[in-house]
Amino acid sequence: MSEPLNLPDLGVRENIRQKVANALRAALIAGEMRPGVIYSAPALAEKFNVSATPVREAMLDLVKEGLVIAMRNKGFRVTELSERDLDEIIEIRELIEVPAIAKIAATVPGDRILRLKAWAEAIVAAAEEGDLVRYVEADEAFHLNLLALAGNAHLVGTVRELRHRSRLYGISRLAKGGKLADSAREHLDLLDVVASGDAEAAASLMRRHLRHVRGIWADSPES
Incomplete structure (x- = not known):
């Protein structure tokens, strides 16, 4: 079950994917999103007040950066750092x-x-x-x-x-x-x-x- 997150309402703007990625990255760095918790694209999209597609694409960008791991049919889990x-x-x-x-x-x-x-x-x-x-x-x-x-x-x-x-x-x-x-x-x-x-x-x-x-x-x- 996802924790409540302090994420901004992005509204309808240009380049939503990049804006979502930046906001999620900041939330990760700030510790708003914690290791071990699985976050779904639809749930995050609701928080941002946007569709799930740019959120899913943004999360895949974060997968490439090693910040999150894609969990098949579940969502994305924040990677842990030792x-x-x-x-x-x-x-x-x-x-x-x-x-x-x-x-x-x-x-x-x-x-x-x-x-x-x-x-x-x-x-x-x-x-x-x-x-x-x-x-x-x-x-x-x-x-x-x-x-x-x-x-x-x-x-x-x-x-x-x-x-x-x-x-x-x-x-x-x-x-x-x-x-x-x-x-x-x-x-x-x-x-x-x-x-x-x-x-x-x-x-x-x-x-x-x-x-x-x-x-x-x-x-x-x-x-």
């Missing part, structure tokens, strides 16, 4: 993102970096409202747009894929405890440090931020 999987994902992200952020701090004008402040503020706003799916969407947009300033599209694509394979089950705990907004404000701090041009400080803060993310993945506080 602690080792999570450790390896964060290790790769550190190897990629920390030097990239240092490069951006050292080479990109601060005013250009600060143009991303609206995304950082959107993360805080979503956290304060307890909207976990919107939080994940804003968080991804912030980080990918920041990394894009390094000028390497393949780097951005790799980080996007790694993010999509991860889960943030712990953010629901932080939201309920009133601590998610504090965590969200790290993004404003990160932006200010990167914009200051201090590459070493930016790299250090990015590394610490990723380790905080790993703590959220583990659904336990990170020191």
Whole structure:
């Protein structure tokens, strides 16, 4: 039996398949959709107020990404990640993102970096409202747009894929405890440090931020 989900009503819009895939991906990352639970396309379609076809197609896209498994005549089951999987994902992200952020701090004008402040503020706003799916969407947009300033599209694509394979089950705990907004404000701090041009400080803060993310993945506080 499916759990109730906090999913947006997409209405009738262009490219519904992609919009559904993005919304489901965000719900997966936010931990709204849990491993072991089977979700049917018709039930999800009802939540989205769209037909089952684009939902089924979107779920098949997520199957290709390894996020869900198709269960014959039943629906789709969320894949599980081990602690080792999570450790390896964060290790790769550190190897990629920390030097990239240092490069951006050292080479990109601060005013250009600060143009991303609206995304950082959107993360805080979503956290304060307890909207976990919107939080994940804003968080991804912030980080990918920041990394894009390094000028390497393949780097951005790799980080996007790694993010999509991860889960943030712990953010629901932080939201309920009133601590998610504090965590969200790290993004404003990160932006200010990167914009200051201090590459070493930016790299250090990015590394610490990723380790905080790993703590959220583990659904336990990170020191």
